[in-house]
Amino acid sequence: MTIKKPLTLAIAMANIAVASAWAQEASNQEDDWALEEVTVTATKRETNLMETPVAISAFTQEELDRQGIKNVKDLGSTIPNVDIGYDASQSSPVISMRGVRSTNTTEFGDPAVGLHFDGIYSSRPQSAMAMMFDSERVEAMRGPQGTLYGRNSTVGAINVISKRPVINEFEGSVGVELGRWNQELVKGVINIPVSDTFALRASFMDETRDSYLTGFYDVNQWDNRYIDADSVGAGVLADNAITTFIQANNAEGATDYQLVRADAEDFYGNVDQQAVRIGALWEPTDDISWYAVAEHYQDSSAGGINTIDCEKAEQREDGTTCETYYGSGADEYTVAVNVPGELDLTMTSFRSNFRWDFSDTMAFVYNTGYAVQERSNLIDIDAGRNTWDMSMSITDSENVSYSHELQLQSTGDGPLQWITGLFYFHETTDLNGYFLASLDNAVFWRQPDRTIEASAVFAQATYDLTDTLHLTVGGRYTEDEKSDVGGNNLSCTRDWSTESDEEYGCFPAYLQGTFNSFSTNHFADSSIYTIDTYNDASKSWDSSDFRIGLDYDLTDEVMLYAYVASGFKSGGLGDVVIQYEQDPDTAEYIYDDEGNRVVQQVIDTSYDEEKVITWELGAKGTFLDGRLNLASTFFFSDYKDMQLAAPDTAYSYYAVEREGENAGEITTEPVVIYLTKNAASAEIMGLELEFDWAPYPNGRISGFATWMQTEITSDFQNRWNFNNQALFEISDYGLAHDNTNEELFRNLKGNELPVSPEFSFTINYDHTFELAQGGAIIPFIGIHWEDESYLTYWNVDKHDFPTGDTSAFDDSRDSFWMVSASVKYVSPDDQWNVEAFGNNLTDEIVPYYADGSDGLVSGPFSTPMSYGVRFNYNF
Incomplete structure (x- = not known):
């Protein structure tokens, strides 16, 4: 995809022409049902949404x-060119904006979209799961926001x-929501004016819900340390019973047990989360605020899990379907x-915003935040889809971060408005966890001190060249440093040369009974592993970024704007991978004179770092006597060294084939890790149209339409890592991941x-029916479609x-519709309301990520x- 100058000029002319047409129809008269003005803080100062030269969407509570x-995570279909998936292994959302995302959600991965709470940067994507309640609004800014918002805002910020x-006003509310799968949600708010200058506000939310999955426990899989036939009440399968994949592939002589339906209350996909927030506002003078x-969030659910795309499975020529894996009726x-x-x-955070307007023309702002995230989780990785029986656990993880931002900004109505500041951020992670392939090996991660430190200086100014033409210039210098101190990768591997009951290191012998004699926390003890690598490393990156823009007031109601801006996302550290020398005839390791294994290579x-330059042209206008807001944006982004993450083979080593038909043969075996690469250059361009219209006093229509094209524009030779064995028709796992086989490589250029659909749109409509005796009924419908x-x-x-x-093994996603609707009754005095709602009413099955393994x-x-009902009472 190559963008020519004539096309860029044509888009710009189209924006201006459309805006001019709007302006000709605009009126200066006010109307009773004009839209309310929305105030946003995208430029670190309060501005009218329709007068802010940035592509931004805003939502009230x-x-x-x-x-x-x-x-x-629930915002996906409400913001133009935004898609939000979920990484179950890290309990983390994956936010994609304008085709750019980061699927590296580990402690050293950085999100592609900057996430902020009350203007304060939040480093871990898991914090996005903290519940949105008692919010003033949510602002979603698209395009590079690095000048003012800093870290990881190359494609946008939320x-x-x-x-x-609220000072001098007592208020409160309580709400209840009941829904499908035994959903119960309770929330409440109370605002207490303590004095003429001080007020407190406390709010909370508590939600539980059963899983929507049809979940089963399968005691036929290798690892029975968590469940067994007696504890779950599994009976023996009848001789003529139809077997699942695992039952059919059970070890010879093993007993096949029935699947047992799991309790939906505590199964994967359930909800059990609580949050509480206490805020304090002190305004001792008119100039100081x-x-x-303080906020605390707790998620005690069972977490998420990946399931099979049954539509693709049904296209396999070997007759394999979801029912092959899970029995009749599986989907x-x-x-x-x-x-x-x-x-x-658990996430506990503290945020503070101090503002002092110390003169008529200047203000000082100090923002600081402190957050502690603690996490442990256990997840079934393979979920009965293969006989290796894989699981993963973060046994304990603590992430501590804090930030400081000092701002000095202009105030008043002068022709020059500016802001400058200093930013500092520090994050330390202490993490332990393991991955277990129950049939073969286990690896342990011990990362006691992974640190990120970032500092920046920034400034941005807008100058009125004329009464209608305004120039914005901004810059930011950033230094990022990441270090790993004392980190190790540890491992243990089953000894396949014996079937005795003897224990070998941290792994039991061949017999399944011996394996299951260990406790459920056996593999959580790092002392039973052998250290493979030392991950001590430190790297730093720096970048100077800029923003240059012009905005022009075509009329009092119409604004045109254009800017060019750069963005920067720092690089990252990965685990050290070491390949040791082995004898090609015996596959035995080679040792030096001191008894150490000889290193062949260290990877x-x-x-x-990833860099981007974005050009954006836009127009915003308010028309029809204030009843219609329209915004259009054309953007073009040019990425260099784009960071793309996926499973990859780090290296291969010699190993002896297991016992059986090929006993004693030497083959190559891969070590597959999740790897982030500076893959390629990429170009992205698109058009976003947003609208908000009150066509008559009690009606409201809003939404957006988008067009977008993305393309990897440079050579990106990569050994294939998505459904390797099936696509290349290779039965041996090692050969399917052999870095030396050139036939496995493909050029991903083009x-x-x-998650970059060419077209998408959302349209929302509600109408207020005012009742004769007072009160109102408000129906709502929202429709979202993606290409x-x-x-x-x-x-x-x-x-x-x-x-x-x-078709059975690819990563495509079909176009889809999403429909939601509700009907709300508001009491005559607006003291209480009740609402019936339904989401995904067409029951669409939409995948948000694709993992290709085992065909x-x-x-x-x-x-x-x-579906469900909400009730809210105000007092």
Whole structure:
């Protein structure tokens, strides 16, 4: 995709022409049902949404509640060119904006979209799961925001702004929501004026819900340490019973047991979360304001899990379907596990905003934040989809971060408005966890001190060249440093040369009974492993970024703007990977004179920074006597060294084949890790149109329409890592991941970026029916549609493979519709209201990510149709 200057000019002319047409129809008269002005803080100062030269969407708490949005993960269909998936292994949302995302949600991965709470940077994507309640509004800014918002805002930023206490006013509310799958949600707010200068505000939310998955426990899988036939009440299968995949592939002589339906209350996909927030506002004078808030969030659910894309599985020529794996009636929401899901995610944070208008023309602002995230989780990785029986656990993780930002900014109405500041951020992570392939080996991560430190200086100014033409210039210098001190990768491997009951290191012998004699926390003890690598490393990156823009007031109601801005996302550290020398004849390691294994090569899995330059042209206008807001944006982004993450083979080593038909043969075996690469250059361009219209006094229509194209524009030779064995028709796992086999490589130049539909739109409509005796009934309907897209950067169907037809193994996503609706009754005095609602009313099955393994495509899917009722009382 190459953008020519004539096309860019044509888009710009189209924006100006459209804006001019709007202006000709505009009127200066006010109307009774004009739209309310929306105030945003995208430029670190309060401005009118329609007068802010940035592509930005804003939502009030009422709008969030109406659409069932409780956290950032639920925002996907409400913001132009935004898609939000979920990484179950890290309990983390994956936010994609304008085709750019980061699927590296580990402690050293950085999100592509900057996340902020009350204007204060939040480093871990898990914090996006903290519930949205008692919010003033949510602002979603698209395009590079690095000048003012800093870290990881190369493609945009989301700012969740909580409601501040109200001085001299007592108010409160309590709400209840009941829904499908035994959903129960309770929330409340109370605002207490303590004095003429001080007020407190406390709010809380508590939600539980059963899982929407059809979950089973399967005691036939290798690891029975968490469940057994007696504890779950599994009976023996009848001789003529239809078997699942695991039952059919059970070890010879093993007893096959029935699947047992799991309790939906504590199974994967359930909800059990609570949050509380206490805020204080002190305004001792007209010039001083100090807002501080403390917040605590707890998620005690079972976490999420990937399930099979049954539509793709049904296209396999060997007759394999979801029913092959899980029995009759299985679909995308069916799963059988032997490792129950566990999640304990706690986030405690403190935020402070101090402002002092110390003169008529200047103000001082100090923002600071402190957050502690603690997490442990256990997840069944394979979920009965293969016989290796894999699970993963973060046994304990603590992430502590704090930030400081000092601002000096102009005030008043002068022709020059400016802001300058200093920023400092520090984050330390202490993490332990393991991955277990129950049939073969285990690896442990011990990372006691992984640190990120960032500092920056920034400035941005807007100068009125004329009464209608305004120039904005901004810059930011950033230094990022990441270090790993004392980190190790540890491992243990089963000894396949014996079937005795003897124990070998941390791994039991061949017999399953011996394996299951260990406790459930056996593999959580790092002392039973052998250290493979030392991950001590430190790297730093720096960048100077800029923003230059012009905005022009075509009329009092219409604004045109254009800017060019750069963005920067720092590189990252990866685990050290070491390949040891082995005898090609015996596969035995070679040792030096001191008894140490000889190192063949050390592979550095760190990666460099990502940079982008974005050009944007836009127009915003308010028309029809204030009843219609329209905004259009054309953007073009040019990425260099784009960071793309996916499973990859780090190296290969010699190993002896297991006992059996090929006993004693030497082969190569891969070590596959999750790797981030500076993959390629990429170009992205698109058009976003947003509208908000009150066509008559009691009606409201809002939404957006988008067009976007993305493309990897440079050579990106990559050994294929998505459904390798199936696409290349290779039965041996090691050969399918052999870095020396050139036939496994493909050039990904020309591929599209993930979740980048060419077209999409959302339209929302509500109407207020005012009742004769007072009160009102307000029906609402929201419709979202997206064109087809890809879920990864592999774009399987664009490449040729030995298998020929790739439809059963690819990463494509079909176009889809999402429909939500509600009907709300508001009492005559507006003291209480009740609302019936339904989400995903067409019961669409939408995948949000694709993992290709074992000839299957799996991932997280949309929540099925849900419905319920909400009640809220104000006092």
